[in-house]
Every structure is written in structure tokens, then in C-alpha cells.
Amino acid sequence: QVFEQSEAAAPAELFYPTYDLSDFSWDSVNRTLNRTALTAEFRGAPSADPGGSFANGSLAFRVTxxxxxxxxxxxxxxxHTANSSKVEFVLDGVAPRGNSSRFLLEVATVEEPGVAQRLRSARSIDDEYTPTIFEMLSLVAEAQNGSSPRSFRQWKATAYGSARPRRQDGIECRPRGLQAANWTLPASGVVRAYFGEGVGSAFTASAINISFGGEDGAGYRERRYLSWSALLGFGQPPRDTFSPLVISIMAVALGTPALMLLVGTCLVLFAQRKRYSEYEPIN
Incomplete structure (x- = not known):
């Protein structure tokens, strides 16, 4: 589901009617399936759009x-790893229903008994690959016995307002609390087709909302474009290490003062030794 929140700065949260993706009309994936690049795009719009918000726009999921x-x-x-895929959520040209609207995407998961979802946040001083973004978020499926993660969803704490994103196109992206979602998922035909009729009883479901944009909703309103990417995979989520550039900068920043201190100490010792060597006793 996709939610649209109105008057984000107001004390009480006000929402427009939800965009239920099960009510969307989707284009044929055969038009966008690229077997060489291993990509596909699922693009759609509401079957009924009385407000005309999707008259010149669409919602899409791009899979790589x-x-x-x-x-x-x-x-x-x-x-990414060979055991992962990327899903990109795109709103393109969809007219907001308010002057200060911002959108939220509900991300739902279904797990076997004994497996729980946990939201992790990791911060780093290295922003070489994603400038100005220092936080990585992961939704990890872990067994209760503490074994290694079964699966994960991982994303950077940002979305973008351009099809060719640059640093200045960043849009604020924040997760909202992870909670049980058994009251919504059993109605999903896709979920029931994959997991069977046991969803909600033999399986557990949880959901988290990802919100996009600041308090005034300006991030999307100005550009009418929003793109958010997440990685889905099995096992441990990939971990970013310090890049060679950051390591070099840190080495210079930390090594230069130490080198100056060492050189200064050597010069002082040399000057003291020279002064004592020039001293001549009276007798």
C-alpha cells in the first residue's frame, strides 16, 4: 500500500484515501523485461482515479x-552480492492531493514460525559512494535461536527526486515502527499464492512504513518524481568498508601531526646536543 499524508506539520496525522496496489491496473511486464540486463519494470495506476492524480503519472517497481x-x-x-536483487520504487508525475503531502510506502514481510524481523541501523563516516548520507538501514529476518540471518532488506536513508540522481536531488527518507501486519496480508493474492492459506496462522507477517520528504512535503511537490532503492537478498546483508580514498585521507590527517611531532622532537634534541657539545670547561 502507498499512503499520502496531508499537513505533515500538524499535531495530528491526516491521511488521504490509501492507494491499494491490489486495485491497480498493471502494464504487461513483457514490454520491459530485459533478459540480458536482468531487469524488469512493473508499472501501473489505480483502476479508479476520481481525483485524477494519476492522469499524467504512474507508480512503478523496477527489479534488477x-x-x-x-x-x-x-x-x-x-x-550487492550474487544472492541479492534490487527493487526500486518510483512515483513519476503523480499529482499530490495536498500542498504539503508526503508519501509513505508500506513494506510487508512474511516469515516462517520462529523467525522474527529486526530493524538495524548502521552509521559510518564514509560517504564516498552516497554523498552526505551516513546511515544504512536493514530489515533482517533472524531465527530466535540466534543463528545467522535468513534474509534481509537493506537501503540507504535517502530517496531521490530525479531519474538521474545527484547529491542535491536527495529526499529525506525515514522508517516508521516495525509492527505485526497479520490484519492486512491475508487478503493479498500474491502472498497467499506463494505461501498458501496458512498466512496469518502458520506464518507471521510484519510491516514497516517508509516515509519520504520533509515536514512540508516540498521534496516531491517541486519535482513530481520520487525514487527509492532497496536491496533484497539471502544471508548476511553486505557491509560497506572504508574506501581507499577515505583511508588515505584518514592516514594523512592522523599521520601528518604525528610526523610533525616526531620531526620537532628530533630538532629539539639535536639543538640541545649541539649546545652541550660547544661548552668548554674552565679547567
Whole structure:
């Protein structure tokens, strides 16, 4: 589901009617399926749109599969493995229903008994690959016995307001609390087709809302474009390490003062030794 929140700065949260993706009319994926690049796009719009918000716009999910590990070139430049795929959520040209609207995407998961979802946040001083963004978020499925993660969803704490994103196109992106979602998912035909009729009883469901934009909703209103990327995969989520550039900068920043201190100490010792060597006793 996609929510649209009105008057984000107001004390009480006010929402417009929800965009239920099960009521959307979707284009044929055969038009966008690229078997060479391993990409596909699912694009759609509400079957009924009385307000005309989707008259010149659409909602899409772009999927990219990977054959090997590496890093995406477009921002947010997510690090990926061969066991992961990227899903990009795109709103393009959709008219907001208010002057200060911002959108929220509900991300739902279904897990076997004994597996729980946990939201992790990791911060780093290295922003070489995603400038000005220092936080990585992960939704990890972990067994209650403490074994290694089963699966993950990972994303940077940013969205973008351009099809060719740059640093200045960043839009604030924040997760809202992870909670049980058994009251919504059993109605999903896709989920029931994959997991069977046991969803909600034999399986557990949880959901988290991802909000996009600041308090005034200006991020989307000005550009009418929003793109948010997340990585889905099995096992441990990829971990970014310090890049060679950051390591070099840190080495120079920390090494230069130490080198200056060492050189200064040597000069002082040399000057003292020279002074004592020039001293001549009276007798």
C-alpha cells in the first residue's frame, strides 16, 4: 500500500484515501523485461482515479537481479552480492492531493514460525559512494535461536527526486515502527499464492512504513518524481568498508601531526646536543 499524508506539520496525522496496489491496473511486464540486463519494470495506476492524480503519472517497481557481487553506479550506489536483487520504487508525475503531502510506502514481510524481523541501523563516516548520507538501514529476518540471518532488506536513508540522481536531488527518507501486519496480508493474492492459506496462522507477517520528504512535503511537490532503492537478498546483508580514498585521507590527517611531532622532537634534541657539545670547561 502507498499512503499520502496531508499537513505533515500538524499535531495530528491526516491521511488521504490509501492507494491499494491490489486495485491497480498493471502494464504487461513483457514490454520491459530485459533478459540480458536482468531487469524488469512493473508499472501501473489505480483502476479508479476520481481525483485524477494519476492522469499524467504512474507508480512503478523496477527489479534488477545480479549474477555477481559489485556496486551500482547510480545513486545510492548500493553494494550487492550474487544472492541479492534490487527493487526500486518510483512515483513519476503523480499529482499530490495536498500542498504539503508526503508519501509513505508500506513494506510487508512474511516469515516462517520462529523467525522474527529486526530493524538495524548502521552509521559510518564514509560517504564516498552516497554523498552526505551516513546511515544504512536493514530489515533482517533472524531465527530466535540466534543463528545467522535468513534474509534481509537493506537501503540507504535517502530517496531521490530525479531519474538521474545527484547529491542535491536527495529526499529525506525515514522508517516508521516495525509492527505485526497479520490484519492486512491475508487478503493479498500474491502472498497467499506463494505461501498458501496458512498466512496469518502458520506464518507471521510484519510491516514497516517508509516515509519520504520533509515536514512540508516540498521534496516531491517541486519535482513530481520520487525514487527509492532497496536491496533484497539471502544471508548476511553486505557491509560497506572504508574506501581507499577515505583511508588515505584518514592516514594523512592522523599521520601528518604525528610526523610533525616526531620531526620537532628530533630538532629539539639535536639543538640541545649541539649546545652541550660547544661548552668548554674552565679547567
Amino acid at each position: 537481479a545480479y549474477e555477481a557481487g559489485g556496486r551500482d553506479q547510480p545513486l545510492p550506489s548500493l553494494l
